[in-house]
Amino acid sequence: MFSTKMKWLKLAGSLDEIEQRMRGKEVHPISFNNLSLLLVKHRGEFFLVKNKCPHQGMRLDEASCENGYIVCPWHHYGFDLKTGRGGGLYLDNYPLEKREDGVYAGFEYFSWF
Template sequence: MFLHNFQLFNGSIKKRGSLFTRKIKWYRIGAKSDLLVEIPPNKPKAYSIAGKNIILCKTEDGELTALIDKCPHQGKRLSDGWCEENKVVCPYHRYSFDLKTGLGSGTGIDVFPLSEREDGLYVGINRWVWF
């Protein structure tokens, strides 16, 4: 299948002899214990990591989740909103998205994986890499 001079090849994209693929790169956010204290249960906290604006939110169980900081409706920042009933709510038109799945009514937002390691909490962001 060809798309604008790109060829889909076994889950990777090939263009002019170079091979591109998506891989998760992990970025340290901080110590989980510090983040649990810093992030209130009802307010997203904004971070800029690897060129992406993301929010960290705390579920009603106290679990941390990472989502894109952009409402798909009009591109407004979800970090200006609030969290309730395990959802992040956009402050402009009250669109809400599940903290664990990113699903909303009609559309959804990106959710990023989190990994707890000895030296802190990491967020995984998909990046195009070539080799």
């Protein structure tokens, strides 16, 4: 049987460091863990999502945030920042965890053990 596990990788030394990287923007593209991702700050909370819209695969660099949703600039589908759900589709998102030594991002993977 397989199970789902989480691999945690250190994204930044602190939330302030993430804030500085974003340079006051609400949405900021980054490369991390060999993925094209998007840092999002909405209503004082940080999120990390895949920088690829599940509708037609377009990048979300110019996306906006509205009422807890990240809105794709191409066809305006909105995806819940906490669950990734929207329009019957699912935008991959990655939990962030603040620890004593920094901020970690969680990446799910399947394991046979």
